[in-house]
Amino acid sequence: MTYDEILTKYEPVIGLETHVELGTRTKMFCGCKTDFGAEPNTQVCPVCLALPGALPVANRAGIEATIRIGLALNCDIAEWCRMARKNYFYPDMPKNFQTSQYDEPLCTDGYVDVTVNGTEYRIGIERVHLEEDTGKTLHVGGATGRIHGATESLVDYNRAGIPLVEIVTKPVPGLGALAPEIAKAYVAELRDIVRSLGVSDVRMEQGSMRCDVNTSLNLPGEEWGTRTETKNVNSLRSVERAVRSEIIRQAAILDDGGKIFQETRHFQETTGDTRPGRSKETATDYRYFPEPDLVPIAPDPAWVASLRESLPEKPSVKRARLREDWGISEVDMQSVTNAGAVELIEETIAAGASPAGARKWWMGELARRANELDVDLAEVGATPAQVAALQKLVDAGKLNDKLARQVLEGVVAGEGDPADVMAARGLEVVNDTGALTKAVDDAIAANPEIAAKIRDGKVAAAGALVGAVMKTTRGQADAKAVRELLLERLGVS
Amino acid sequence: MAAISREEVAHLARLSRLAVTEQELDRFAGQLDVILQSVARVGEVAAEDIPPTSHSVPLTNVYRDDVPTPSLTQDEALSGAPDAFEGRFRVPRILDEED
Amino acid sequence: MSDLTRLSAASLSKMISSRELSAVEVTTAHLDRIAAVEDRVHAFLHVDAEGALDAARRVDAGEITGPLAGVPIAVKDVVTTKGVPTTAASKILEGWKPPYDATIVERLKQAGMPILGKTNMDEFAMGSSTEYSAYGATNNPWDLGRIPGGSGGGSAAAIAAYEAPLAIGTDTGGSIRQPGAVTGTVGAKPTYGGTSRYGLIAFSSSLDTPGPCGRTVEDTALLHAVMAGHDPRDSTSINQPVPDVVAAARLGKNGDLSGVKLGVVKEFAGDGSEPGVLNSFKESLEALVKLGAEIVEVSCPHFEYALPAYYLIAPSEASSNLARFDGVRYGLRTGDDGSRSLEEVMSLTREAGFGPEVKRRIILGTYALSSGYYDAYYGQAQKVRTLITRDFQSAFEQVDVLVSPTTPFVAFPFGSRTSDPYQMYLADLFTIPTNLYGGPAISVPCGLSEGLPVGFQIMAPTMADDRMYRVAAALESAVGSFTPPEL
Structure with a gap:
């Protein structure tokens, strides 16, 4: 089946979970800096290394940024909510629990409008909540840094504790064949909104904005299908490709009479398709409970109102x-x-x-x-x-x-600013009149017949001489100026 | 009937990353059963409309300003590490999530 | 044996500031005493003679002055001390030297108090006898065959054995007060949030409270004043002036309690306690009446659910707090033979590093937080916590403080309660409600039962720590102090 055929038969439902790393100067629960690219384990302290005895204190700027994102996405802001502990073991998470939010997110029930092909679509926002990032793990001994086949791993906690905002959409049905494009347009719109707030640099390539895409298919009139969650979707283009490839994959299974399993899949940048994650025997039980080391967040309504008023265009x-x-x-x-x-x-x-x-x-x-x-x-x-x-x-x-x-090619290649590239590559329009005049005179001398024709009024023949001058100046002359000078030297202007 | 089975205790130990021995499983299952039967008494209290207390002091909105404070040096950070390499904490291979 | 070790912190402080004694002399006397009796008491896990003498020298050089400058102190090993081993009495932290000081340790240092060393305890403060220390139990100076209470048995025994005039404890369900009661010393649990938890290795975050231990109420209040106060590094720290506990203790010494209403918790004044404990408690009440106090019987109907609620809340929080001990960043790692995965090594490390009580509580807490059980256990326990708080609040509308025995039984022989964990838990029956409420409470020696000390508990409303010190000092003036037999 072609993609279009699939979409005449099945209806997709999509949902997106987007993580945005906030651009605060310090981490969410300690005063360590958040500079990108620092030496490993130099932006860590007892709190973000989870040394015994250390305690978190929330960064006001992180709370404020989350509320501003919520307001920009037309959400309700909680009058009172708590952080929660999400308990699971993983070596890049120093406490072996993530400080996050569970059933009391800071922002709920908003929306984003996006326009695709001149039609506006409203994407509902389920929740916007605050949590913290993990450290970074380097896998050693296997093929090219992959976890598979690695013999050991090395952990750097510089990123651990940087504030992350998770933005979760409501399930979006009814998009039909445009689902991939609308998903991409939503992420682009979200990125533009967050960027306009100045709370994050939202660079997907650097990981400061990351997407998980949920996709399911159902036959018209039937209940929504089982959804899969695709992780590792790290560019706008990939959002579109991930939804499209997952629609195609699921349709093929359903058409064969197969079943879709609720699972986590990983998007492959190279092939553009998704691969299954490790299937877990039982669903993970995160044992969420209210974080006792942090007190509840109860944003002052006047503060929220002032944040609302100061939202950018x-x-x-x-x-x-x-x-x-x-x-x-x-x-x-x-x-x-x-x-x-x-x-x-x-x-x-x-x-x-x-x-x-x-x-x-x-x-x-x-x-x-x-x-x-x-x-x-x-x-x-x-x-x-x-x-x-x-x-x-x-x-x-x-x-x-x-x-x-x-x-521009040099600039893109990293050779520096335009002036640097010009200097280094010796690229400049020749407008030294002396040099240009000599080049023109040389061209006239070398092509007496053509020069004569021009003198006789056949100005169209000038092109050949201009071309010759351009050749000797290796393209660095301004063709219009060369032409004017040529005609002047031949006395026809 | 027991409040908690030996299998449940084994599952909880796995969740908690405790490689408990068979003997410990036997002992803990019995002890936890006694403890659970006793603590389950909280269920006798009629508390449907009672709000839960997670914090004993009624504080809200305790924040710090977004101002950097000194971090540890890399040496200090790694000083307690069982194993480290080139400024990073070294750990054995992690079970593959993708296979 | 030097007489210096018998002096109160208040006297030592006066004599040091008047230069009658040097801080080095006082510190040396206590280090000598430790050297002389530690083989029998085993109150310390680590003695830092060098660090203590350095601090004493700075006081003698006039660099630091203050109410307790030069008065040595012992610190429970669950509180971080920069560069000095801190283990929480667990194998999983053996040899760990923290790169930072707890806020309360910073305050002790700023006050010029030489830190003699780190005291023994039940592993991660889970226990009531120090029998769950990974490094062997502490012996009660009153009877070396009996427990010194727990978890802070090391701190209480150190001051009862004159190894230190003062000590830091931490109280999650009674870990300061119950050891105080069974060693004949004073132990106070301040209002939750009144003393900083930054640097206290967390057991149960919503309950843990650092506090002072001393031989007299005034000494305990002096230490309380040094430790307490707002700390911006602890989000749950209360940003209000510390109640003037020293003035209250001195006021109480006058022995006048006219107009003070004491509420006897009906549920805790009955046959839950040993007869000897109940006798001493009743005699103390009579003594307090003679000082002018009025006794009112108060009912706190939900207190009987405090113990079950506590044994759901504390293990739940502990299961999460102790997850960080995984052999990655610090502490023990076992089983890393190059073939095993991280997951296996982590599980072997935690299995080898934690003792049985810690494992039991981690498993119990993991269970109570599991989906499907959360509402019935953890969630319900938090509701019960609300009801217990309401019991306290309505009681304090009628009375100034609540009183009860500190613990139902005197120091028990080693091994008598380890086989049945629940029997051990009963030691904290009377101390736990306060932790769930968050208010302050103090245990003060009030008599002997068969030659062993009995503690009297006074509970006050949150941020009214001064009230309990006043009553405690009055009781102390009436019943006197209790000295253990020579070691």
Whole structure:
């Protein structure tokens, strides 16, 4: 069955659980820094190493960020709630319980609206709760860092205790064939909302935003099917691929008269399909209970109201405003949004580029490159400041379009800012009049017949001489300027 | 009837990561049965409408500011480790979750 | 034997600050006493002579002054001391040297109190006799064949044997008060949240309370004042001024309790106790009446459910608190022969590192929190906790403090209650309700039964710790103190 055939027969129901690592300066329950890339086990203390006797104290900024996310997702904020302990043993979790929330989440019952192909879909938010991240484990002795076949593991607790916010959607039925795209659009919208709040850098590639996708299929009119949970979905593109591949996989099983088992599956970036996790004999019993070392959270309504009032412009509203400012069509804005380029273009404009210039680079050369590299646009390797600098060099006549592409290639390759790449690669429009005049004169001298034709008024023949000059200047001259100079030297302008 | 079976005790020991011996299982099952029958008396209290108490002091909203405090050095962090390598805690192989 | 070890902390403090005695002299006298009697008492798991003498020298050099500067102290081994072994009397932490001090230890150091060493206890504070210490029991100085109480038997025995004038204990279900009662010493459990738990190796987080142990009520109050007060590193720490317990103890010494209403807990004044214990309790009540106190019988109907509720709540929290002992970051690791998985090594480590009582409680707590049992056990116990708190609140509308025997029986012979864990649990029958409520309580010696000390418990409303010190000091002035036979 093709994908479209499947969707004429089955109805998918999806759900998403998204973890966002907050960008607080310190961890959730201790004062250790959260800097990325520090030496192993240098951002740890008695609390986050779970030394005997140590106690947690909640970071106000973590609570505030969670509430702001909840408000931005139209949630109700709990008047009183508690943290809970989720008990299970794993070596990257120092206490062997995760401080999390169970039946008393900080935020509940919200929604996010997303637009796909001009239609708006409302994704219900079940809950938004606060918890802590685990450490990082390196598996040694097996193939390429995988747990399978490893002979030992090495643990770094620098990440342990960094605040995580988990955002859980309600099950979303009725999306049909668009389910994968809507799932992706939801995650993109969520990412934009969280980013607009400034509470996280929400970089999927760096793991500061991670997704689990639940998928099930049912026949029309029947009860929802058994769902699987796909973990390890670490890019926007993967969200879409994971839902699609899981729909296809489940449909094949159902069509064979098979059964779907409730299980955890892992998304494979390389193949784009999902693989089963270890099946557990019995469901894990996390033995949640209220965390006695932390006191209840009872947000002052006045504080919540002030947080609500100070929420930034909604990304959807902002997009409408930007579309106006940039003077582009709804369809173009949609593709900018889907490419994850809104903020990038906005920041590029803020850094001095024209709207058209900024959009041209991000939606053209860089989008193509991101696609080749199979990464999100934000991860392509160029920053808005670099793109703006590039556009300024073009505007100033120092780069022509062809050279600018080469410079951008260098920027993406990590060779530095545009000016660095220009210097290192020796790329610049030749506008030294002396050198250019010599090149033009040389070209005239070398092609007397063509020069004569031009003098006789056959200006169209100038192209050949311009080409010759461009060749001797290795493309670094501005073709328009060469043409003007040529005609001037031949006395026809 | 026993409040708790030997099998249940064995399951709980596994959940708690305790490699208890057969003799311990026999002994604990008997002792826990006595204890459980006794503590089960909490069920005699009519408490449907009574809110549970998880904290004995009525404090709420105790927070710290998002300001870094000194961490341990790597040497201090690893000082008590049974095994460490290149700044990390070393542990035996972890059972594979994917197979 | 030096006479210095017989002096109260209050006297030592005066003599050190007036330079009549040096802190080094006082510390040395106690270290000598420890050396002389430890083979019979075994109150300490680790003696830090160097550290104690260093601290004493700084006091003598005038670097630190204060109410207890230079007065040595013993610290229960469940409280972290930087660079000094801290084991919670468990094999799983053998040799562990914490890289940080508990807040209360920081305060002792800031007060210039030399820390003599770490005292023995039941493993992870689970027990009432120190028989569950992984390093052997402590012997009661009153009768070396009997238990010193627990879990803080080491702290109580150390002060009863004159090895230290003061000690730190921790009280989750009676671990300060019951050892105090059976060793003829004073032990106070402050209001939960009144003393910091930061650095106290957690047994049951919602119940654990560090507190002072001393030979007199005034000494105990002096230590209470040094230890107590808000700590921003403990979220459950109360940010309010500490009640003036020292002034209250001194006031009580006058022996005047006119206008004070004592509530006798009806449920705890009956035949649950040994006859000798009940006799001493009743005689003490009469003595208190002579001092002007009014006795009111008070009913606390849910107190009888305190013990079962406690043995669900405490093991539940413990099962989670003790999960961190897994042989990854610190402490024991066994069975790592290169072939076993982490899961196997963890299970073997915990099996080898924990003693039987700890294992029983971990299993019990894991059970009580399991889905399907949570509501009937842990959840129901928390509701009972609410009802017990309400019993206290309504009692304190009628009376100033509640009183009872501290423990139903005097020091029992070793081995007499280990075969049936529940018989051991009964030692805490009268002390547990206070922990569930969170209020303060104190045990003060009130008499002897067949030559062994009996304790009198005074319970007060939360943050009214001063009230119990006043009554305790008055009782002490009426009944006197009790000295164990020479070792």
